[in-house]
Amino acid sequence: MxxxxxxxxxxxxxxxxxxxxxPEKDYLYQIYYLFASFLEYTELLDGKVLTDLMVKTYEEEGRDIVFDRVQERFQFDKNYRENFDRLHLTARLPLKLLxxxxxxxxxxxxxxxxxxxxxxxxxxxxxxxxxxxxxxxxxxxxxxxxxxxxxxxxxxxxxxxxxxxxxxxxxxxxxxxxxxxxxxxxxxxxxxxxxxxxxxxxxxx
Incomplete structure (x- = not known):
């Protein structure tokens, strides 16, 4: 049309x-990248592996389970959920949304x-x-x-x-x-x- x-x-x-x-995924994937970068700095985890897992979880199981899946896999502090949720609300993205x-x-x-x-x-x-x-x-x-x-x-x-x-x-x-x-x-x-x-x-x- x-x-x-x-x-x-x-x-x-x-x-x-x-x-x-x-496409909303363009927003969410940048959030996942930022959260992975945060964990890479604070917990010395592999940011790329984290990002890939979050994207894969989103695509296969939906957004609501993303934090739980990466937390289960890497056993970081569950209190990081606050950081994850805050990023969704206030993050300054690396790239403009198109x-x-x-x-x-x-x-x-x-x-x-x-x-x-x-x-x-x-x-x-x-x-x-x-x-x-x-x-x-x-x-x-x-x-x-x-x-x-x-x-x-x-x-x-x-x-x-x-x-x-x-x-x-x-x-x-x-x-x-x-x-x-x-x-x-x-x-x-x-x-x-x-x-x-x-x-x-x-x-x-």
Whole structure:
């Protein structure tokens, strides 16, 4: 799907952040690298082996088990979980996060057409803001309005969208939500707003 395929009467576009505008693994893998570097310094462990194990665990078992797997393997102090968790919230990444190329093009076309772009994202607000600050927006950042749904009510609850509508004087018929989770779908349905799966905009990245 291209921007030209969207109903041109749509004037406001709402996006989730993770795995919609950029691949979240690009954030997480840098967190794992930083944590591994920390352990290499404090515990004299092999940073590359640690990083590889964390990435492998994430890919095969999911993020929630990553710390437990490396701690079991290397038997370091469990109190390091605090460092691990803090990095997720506040880490300064070695590399900028890059938007999906197709999403960058889509956002640029929306801006050229003088339409509104919103990010409504679930998750810890401090962490989500940290991600947003470290994305390479290519000058688009001044056109973005961000809402952290957990500060009001996490999606699929529609409260944040209702606030957005009221804040900006929008009509549901002129809006579209792009996301990739059931929470996004249910939120759009609850609000009576058209929904598009973000994958429809993505070619092979």
């Amino acid at each position: 291209k921007y030209a395929d969207i109903d041109q009467r749509k004037n406001a576009f709402i996006f989730e952040l993770d795995d919609v505008l950029y 938007l999906y190329a197709d999403m960058l093009e889509l956002l640029q076309q929306i801006v050229v057409d003088r339409k509104k772009i919103f990010i409504v994202t679930n998750g810890n607000p401090e962490q989500q803001l940290n991600k947003i600050r470290q994305i390479e927006w290519n000058g688009l950042e001044k056109y973005l309005v961000c809402y952290f749904a957990d500060e009001i009510a996490a999606k699929p609850e529609p409260d944040t969208i209702y606030k957005l509508i009221n804040d900006h004087g929008l009509q549901r018929r002129e809006m579209v939500i792009a996301g990739n989770t059931e929470a996004d779908v249910l939120c759009a349905q609850a609000c009576g707003i058209d929904f598009i799966y973000s994958e429809e905009f993505l070619s092979s990245q």
